[in-house]
Amino acid sequence: MKPRILLAIFAVPLALIIAAVPENTTHTFKLTPSQLLEEANSGVQYYSPDEIADMIIKEDPSLQLIDVRNADEFEKFNLPGAMNIPLADILSEDWQAYLDQDVKINIFYSNGTLKSDNAWMITRQLGYENNYVLLGGLNYWVETIMDPAVPGNTSPNEEFAKYDFRKGAGMALGGAAASVGQSTSSSKPPVPIIRSKPKKKRVQGGC
Amino acid sequence: MGPLIAYEIITENTNLFFAFLIGIGFGFVLERAGFSSSRKLVGVFYGYDTVVLKVFFTAGITAMLGLLFFSLFGWIDLDLIYINPTYLYSTIVGGIIMGAGFIIGGFCPGTSICAASIGKIDAMFFVGGIFIGVIIFNESYPLWENFYKAKFMGAPKLSEFLGISDGIMALLFVGMAMAAFWLGERFEKIKKPVVY
Structure with missing residues (x-):
């Protein structure tokens, strides 16, 4: 049999099959479920309230706080410099440039960590980098920064140092009473300019 | 699962190692x-030996069907496959220069290296010519830059351009x-066989 006929016997039916079946438009996810579980359990996505308070006070330009609660809750209270991306809108095209970038450190926060963890998981599965979660959410933030508990008399010195820092930070950031009704950022912060490069790399070849 | 580099399953260096073996x-x-x-290679232009056409067409359809089936089974994300961007005018002119060089020199760049490595002197001259051309x-x-970058079309696929599915x-x-293979073999029969 001629090689041409042999090739046709294989190639033509395969081409007919591929022409007949619908295209596969599903994209394989960035992480497998077990990898995601491992990351979520290890807690690599968390920034502690102390770290965030420190960054806010030092006006760290790389910090971008993102409030994933709905707009009403955001209006009532938000952290200084935060922008509002409600969890329901997180896949909207408008926000993609904020979430998929490699300039800023995005910190998601909500009242607890449920919504912010959801936001982190979604962006993680989309393959976006530099997205993190405020540990314990706003509840823990109020507990630690705005209204820190006085350590017991027998506590080690580090506890007192931490308390002093938290007290100072709480005062600098408005404290528990002053925080209500605070709306520091009504306008959108500027979009980070440098966007992460699409992961399309290949060594080129040819004849 | 794939492409392996885009998903960081293998590193760029491992990829180079595989490229080396391949x-x-x-x-x-x-x-x-x-x-x-070179006599075999230019045979495709004179019609006495169309093996070049057959080999590269076969490689093309094998890879094409393979990728489409891999995509169908979810083994590879076709959106992450690198596609050479198209600059229409420079592609056309480059194609003409490449084709002319192929007929005159008797090699394409890859086969010239192959032939030079087994000691063919004409291929060594051809490789020298490639370097002179590159320089x-x-x-x-700067003289060509505007023309080189003219009519940029992104990285379109023929299927997108014609508005049909990849499978069709x-x-x-x-x-x-x-059809090309059949035509090629017809030509080979008509032409006198060339001994080389």
Whole structure:
């Protein structure tokens, strides 16, 4: 049999099959479920309230706080410099440039960590980098920064140092009473300019 | 699962290592198939030997069907496959220069290296010519730059351009290949066989 006929016997039916079946438009996810579980359990996505308070006070330009609660809750209270991306809108095209970038450190926060963890998981599965979660959410933030508990008399010195820092930070950031009704950022912060490069790399070849 | 580099399953260096192994295999098969003979290669332009056409068309449809089936099974994300961007005018002019060089010199760039490595003197001259051409192009690049970058079309696929699905395009392409093979063999019969 001629090689041409042999090739046709294989190639033509395969081409007919591929022409007949619908295209596969599903994209394989960035992480497998077990990898995601491992990351979520290890807690690599968390920034502690102390770290965030420190960054806010030092006006760290790389910090971008993102409030994933709905707009009403955001209006009532938000952290200084935060922008509002409600969890329901997180896949909207408008926000993609904020979430998929490699300039800023995005910190998601909500009242607890449920919504912010959801936001982190979604962006993680989309393959976006530099997205993190405020540990314990706003509840823990109020507990630690705005209204820190006085350590017991027998506590080690580090506890007192931490308390002093938290007290100072709480005062600098408005404290528990002053925080209500605070709306520091009504306008959108500027979009980070440098966007992460699409992961399309290949060594080129040819004849 | 794939592409392996985009998903960081293998590193860029591992990829280069695989490329090295595949490159050796490619060169070996090329040489064994007689592609280091310029007479065989230019036969496709004179019609007495269309093996070049058949080999590269077969490679094309094999890879095409393979990728489409891999995508169907969810083994590879076709959106992450690198596609050479198209600059229409420079592609056309480059194609003409490449084709003319192919007929005059008797090699394409890959096969010239292959032939030079087994000691063919004409291929060594051809490789020297490639380097001279590369240097001239690079040194005079500012003169060409505007033309080189004219009519940028992104990285379109034929199927997108024609507005049909990848599968239909594949079927058409396989049909084209089969027709080309049949025509090629007809030409080979008409032409007097060339001994080389």
